[in-house]
Amino acid sequence: MPEVTYLEALRQGLWEEMERDDRVFILGEDVGLYGGAFKVTEGFSQRFGAQRVIDTPISEAAIVGAAAGAAHMGMRPVAEMQFIDFVSCAYDMLTNYVATARYRAGLATPLVVRGPCGGYVRGGPFHSQNPEAAFFHTPGLKIVYPATARDAKGLIKASIRDDDPVLYLEHKWLYRRIKEQLPEGEEIVTPIGEARLARDGTDLSIVTYGATVWKSLEAAEQLEKEDGVAAEVLDLRTLLPMDDAAIMRTVKKTNKVLLVHEDTRTGGVAGEIAARINEQAFEWLDAPIKRVTAHDVPLPYAPTLEDFVLPQTEDIVKAARWLAAY
Amino acid sequence: MPEVTYLEALRQGLWEEMERDDRVFILGEDVGLYGGAFKVTEGFSQRFGAQRVIDTPISEAAIVGAAAGAAHMGMRPVAEMQFIDFVSCAYDMLTNYVATARYRAGLATPLVVRGPCGGYVRGGPFHSQNPEAAFFHTPGLKIVYPATARDAKGLIKASIRDDDPVLYLEHKWLYRRIKEQLPEGEEIVTPIGEARLARDGTDLSIVTYGATVWKSLEAAEQLEKEDGVAAEVLDLRTLLPMDDAAIMRTVKKTNKVLLVHEDTRTGGVAGEIAARINEQAFEWLDAPIKRVTAHDVPLPYAPTLEDFVLPQTEDIVKAARWLAAY
Amino acid sequence: MASRTRPTTQSPPLPAGLTREQLLEIYRYLRLTRTLEERLTALYRQSKVIGGLFRSLGQEGESVGSAYALERGKNRDILSPLIRNLGSMLVMGARPVEILRQYMAKADGPTRGRELNVHFNDLELGYLGQISHLGDMIPVMAGITLTFKLRGEPRVGLVYIGDGGTSTGTFHEGLNFAAVQRCPLVVIAEYNRWAYSTPPEKQFAVKDLVDKAKGYGVAAATVDGNDVLAVYQATRLAAERARGGAGVQFLEVKTYRRKGHAEHDDQHYVPPDELDWWAKQNDPLDRYVKQLVQHDWVDERELSDVDEHVRVEIDEATDACVDEPLPQGETALPGVYANPRAAERLWFRNL
Amino acid sequence: MASRTRPTTQSPPLPAGLTREQLLEIYRYLRLTRTLEERLTALYRQSKVIGGLFRSLGQEGESVGSAYALERGKNRDILSPLIRNLGSMLVMGARPVEILRQYMAKADGPTRGRELNVHFNDLELGYLGQISHLGDMIPVMAGITLTFKLRGEPRVGLVYIGDGGTSTGTFHEGLNFAAVQRCPLVVIAEYNRWAYSTPPEKQFAVKDLVDKAKGYGVAAATVDGNDVLAVYQATRLAAERARGGAGVQFLEVKTYRRKGHAEHDDQHYVPPDELDWWAKQNDPLDRYVKQLVQHDWVDERELSDVDEHVRVEIDEATDACVDEPLPQGETALPGVYANPRAAERLWFRNL
C-alpha cells in the first residue's frame, strides 16, 4: 500500500471525483496551470481542461456566488480559497445566500468551499486562521475538518457528493507532515457527521479536531507513559452537524472532558460542545469541562509568539493532569 | 422626568456626543436628510451639517473601512448599517482590518458600528438577524447590546468614547416598545463590560441580553406569581468583553442557570457562557445549565413561523420550571 | 374581434417583430403588474400584507419589456428579479395568487411563509428570487450562465441591479467575473433616480450607469426604460448577442421610482413636481397605450377588455387566498439540509 | 565634488523641477530598495527570514517615483504600500533595519514580531501598512483622506493596488466612495502582468487598468512605470490636483513583476524570454542611470558612491539586528484592546 500525504490524499479524492462525475468542476485563484498555491490541483488542468479547472479573478464573493449558481443548475462546484482566511470576503455570500438557499426557496446548492487553514506555520495573522467558529453558527452549512490523510480523502469525496453546501477545512501544517498508507482501488468515503475515535482510553476524554488531534495524541502518549493515565481522543472530523452521540459516548465512559482546539477561545467551537455536554450528560461529569485553545489574540508571526499563543502538547498534558487529579 | 423610548434615548445619546465632541461624525446609507431608515438620525443633518452626517453609497465594507481610516486620524466615526444584517458585507473589514489594527500595528481605531437587529417584527431572514455570534469570536472588538432606554443612551455614549472599536446592537423590536423616564441634564454613560442585575432572585438565574431581557422579566413575574419561584435576571449589556464576575456571582447565588438568547442555538453566545460557568463555577451548579434560544433555522417571515422559531416567554417559563424542579 | 373590422393589410407594420397578440400580451402584463400592486397596497392598508410593500409604479415598462425579450418556457432563459421587478416575474410565469400568498405569508405560498415579497423561485420557469443583500445575485447569475456556457446550452441569464446596488462589492466582483468568462448574461441596470432616499450624485461620480460598463469590457447600451417596446428591443438584441457568444451585455434603463422606497416612506426628499411630471408625462403604461392606439395596432376596446380581465383575475386570485391560513409553527423546522443527520429535536420545548 | 568640476550653468536643465541632490536621492532609494531586497533574499536562503519573501525587482521605479512625489515630513501625506512597495516605504522614512527586523520577526521590530514583511505603519511619517486581504486598504485610505478633506488639511493620500487586486469588492466600494466624496486620494494601479500566476486576461476583460477608472468618474492617466521620473511627475501632478480639491486621481503604472509571486514560486507559467527582455531592456534602475548619465545630471562616480554607501548601510543594519532575539512568548498577549477590562488570564496555563 502506497504511503500518501494528507495533501496527496486530498488531491486523490478530488481527482477521483472529477473522473467519476463530470458535473464536478474546480474554480479559484491560480488553480489552473499553476495548480494552486499549495499544488492541491497540480495536473488537474492538464487532465480535465480549462473548462473544469477555472482560474478566477481575485474575487472570493464572486467565486462562492458563481459556485452557488452553478450548483443550482446541477453542477458540483468545488471552490478553492487560496488561503481560507480570504473566505471572510465571501462571508455574506456563504452565510446569507448559500446556506439559506434550500430552506428559503428549496434550491439545491451542493457545493464545496475548501482551502488551507490553520497555524503552526509562521503565517502571521492573515494566513493562519481557523474560520470554523464564524460559520459554525450558520444553519444550512456543513463543516468538515479532516485530521488524517484517510479523512482528507474520504471527506472531500463525501463533501462533493453531499447535497448540501460544505465548508471543507484542510490544515496546511498537516499537508506534508502526515503520511498514511491508503489502499489503492478502495473507495474511501468518510461519512459526514461522524466523529472518529482516534484513541481508546478510560480516564478522561480529549475532544478535538484538525491539527490538535495530533497534539492530543502526543499528549495522550505522554500521559500514558509518564502518568499511567489513559486518555481517550475523539476526532470530531465534522463540526456541523456535530456528532453529539459520539461525544456523549466518550463523556459517559470517562466522565471527564478536555476540549481542545487551535482556534481562539472566546466564541470558539468548544463553547458549544461544553453546552451540549452540559445539557446531555451533566450527571455523568466528575469534573468541570476544561478547554485548551489559542489565546484570544490575532495570531502573531514570530515563532516564539505563535508557539505561545497556540495550544501545544504540553498544554494538553498539563490540563489533562489537572483533570485526572480532580 | 420625560419618558423616552429606546430609540429616542439612543438618538439623544448620539446627539449629545455630537454636541460634545466635534470629532464625532456619522456615516451610512440614508442617514442624512432622510434621517435613517428608522429615523435614528432624524434632524442630525440639519443640526450638524452634511459634513458630519454623511450619506454614503450602498457599500458596507467601504463604510466600515472609511470609518477605520478616519478613526486612525483621530476622528470618532459612528457608522450606521441600515439593517445590521448588512454588516455581513463588512465582515472581512471589521474582523480582519478593524479588530486587529491595534494589536498588529498599534493603530488607534475608535469607531462604532451600529444598526437595528433582531426579530419579532416579521422582517424575514434578512432583516431580523442577530449578528453577535459572528463577531463574538473576534479579539479586538467590543460588542454591546442594550435592552433598556437608559442603556441605549448610556452605551452609545460609552461606545463613542471608548478607544476600541465597538459593535453596538440595537433591537428594533424595542425601538418604540420600551419607554423609560430619563433625567434631563444628567449625563448617562453605561460602562462597557458591566452586566446589570435586572431582577433579584434566589431560586435560579436567567442570564440574557437584548429583547429577551424583557421576555425573561415577563417569565420571572409569571414564575413568581404562579410558582412562587424567584428568578434572578441578569442583563449582560456587553457581550464582549463579557462580565464573568457578574455571571459567576448570580450562579453562585442561585446555583441554577438558564441562558436565554434570541439568536440561533448552535454556535450562539450561550455556548461560551456555559463553558465559562463550567470553568469558573462548576462546583456551584445544582443542575445542568439550560439554554432557551431560537431554533437553528434562518428566521422565517410568517408570524406563526417566526413565533415558533424565536424563544417566547412561555419557553422561558417552561425551562425555568424544569430547572426549579431539578 | 377588433381585428376583424380592419384587415391587417391596412394596419401599419407591427413593431419589433411582434405580433398583435404579443403586443396585447405585453399590455396585459403591464396592467397585471400595476393592478396587482394596487391590490397589494389595499391589502397592505388592511394589514393583510405582513411585511413591507415595495412598488414598481412607473417601472412596470422596463420589467415587462426586458423579461418579455427572453426565451420562456421550461428550462429556457433565467432571470433574477429585484423587489421592483414584479412585472418580470409575471412575464416568466409567476402567478398573481403566488405573489399574493407570499406577501401575506400564507401556508400555501411559494415559500410556505418563509420568505417575503418577490423572494421566491421557479428555476424551470426561469426566475430566481433575490436575497435582500444587494448585488449578491450578480455572482450567482454569473454562475448560472457560466453553466449554460460550460454545457453549451443556448440559454441566457438576465439580472437586474439598481443604481444603488451598483455600489456593492458583489456587483463589481460578479460582473467582472462574468465578463472575463464571457458568460451569456444580460445585466439590466435600473437608473430610477433613487436608492431609498439617496440620489445618484451621492451614489456614484459618473453621470450614467452605462459609464460603469466601461470598466468591465462588456458591450453596453442605454434605453428609455419607460418605452416598453424600446426596452423589449434592446433586451432582445442583448440577449441574442449573449446567446451568440458575445459575452456579457450591459443595458442601462432610464426610469423613475414614483413611490417611496416602500409604502411607509413619505418621499419628503423628492422635489415637489418631479413625481407629477413622471406620472403625467412619462408613465410607461400611458405611453404604451398611446403607441398602440395611435398606430392602430390594437383598439381601445381590446385594452379595456384586458383591463377587465385583469381585474377579474386579481379579484379571483385574492378571493382564492386571502382567507387562507398561515403556516403551522412546526413547519418552520424541516428543510435546512437536504441530508439532515437525524430528526431535529425541539430542544427547549422538549424538556 | 563632481559638481565642482562642471559649473551648473553648463548642465542641461534638470528634469521635473528636481535638484541634482534630489535626483541622487531618488537613485539612492532605488538602490536601497534593490540592495535591501537582495539582502533579504540572502537571509531568506539562510532561513533567517521567517515567512515568505516578496520581491519588487523591476518595480522599484514606480514605488520610489510615486512616493517621492508626496509631501513628506511629520504629519504630511500618507501612503499605503503593498508587499511590492518596499521602495515607497523607504522613501517615506521606514528604515532598512526596521524592514530587516520585521522580516526576521525580531522583538525590536516595528510590530514586535506580530506582523510580517512590510505590514507596519508610521502614520506620522506617512505610511500605513496593508493587511493581506487585497483591496481593503482602499476604503481605509478613503477614510483617511476624507478626514483630510473634512478638516481642510492640505494633505493627500496615496494607495497602491495590483492588477489582481482591482477585482476585489473592496477596491470597487472604496474607490467609488472616495470618488463620490471627492477625497484627496491618488490611486496607483500597478499593471505588472501577474497576480500570482494569473495574467490580466483572466483577471479582467478590459485591456488596461486605466479603463476601470472610467466607471468611477475620476481623473485618470497612464505612465510608464519603469521610467522613474515619469512616474514621479505623473504622481506629483495627480497629488497636486488632489490637494487642490480635484478629487480622486487614478494613475496606472505599467511595469513588470520579474520575480515569482514570492521566493518559492518558480515562475514556470512565465513565457521564456519575457523575463529576459524586461531585465535587459527595461530595468528601471538601468534606465534611470542611463538618463542621469546621458544628460550629465550626475556622473557615474557619484552613483557608485551611492551604491557603496547603500551597501555599507545595509551591512550595518543587518549586523545590528541579525542576531537580535525574537520576542518573548508572553509579549503576545497585551495590546488587543486600548481599554481592556482587566488583566488577561493565561487560562489553561494557569491551572
Ligand SMILES: Cc1ncc(C[n+]2csc(CCOP(=O)(O)OP(=O)(O)O)c2C)c(N)n1
Ligand atoms: C448590501 C445591502 N445594503 C443595504 C441594503 C438596504 N437597502 C435595501 S433597498 C436599498 C436601496 C436600493 O436602491 P437601488 O439599488 O437603486 O434599487 P431601487 O430601490 O431603486 O429599485 C437599500 C439601501 C440592502 N438591501 N443590501
Ligand SMILES: Cc1ncc(C[n+]2csc(CCOP(=O)(O)OP(=O)(O)O)c2C)c(N)n1
Ligand atoms: C482578498 C484576497 N484574496 C486572495 C489573496 C491571495 N493573494 C495574495 S497576493 C495575490 C496576487 C496579487 O496580485 P496583484 O494584485 O496583481 O499584486 P502583485 O502581486 O502583482 O503585486 C493573491 C491572489 C489575498 N491576499 N487577498
Ligand SMILES: [Mg+2]
Ligand atoms: Mg434605484
Ligand SMILES: [Mg+2]
Ligand atoms: Mg499584479
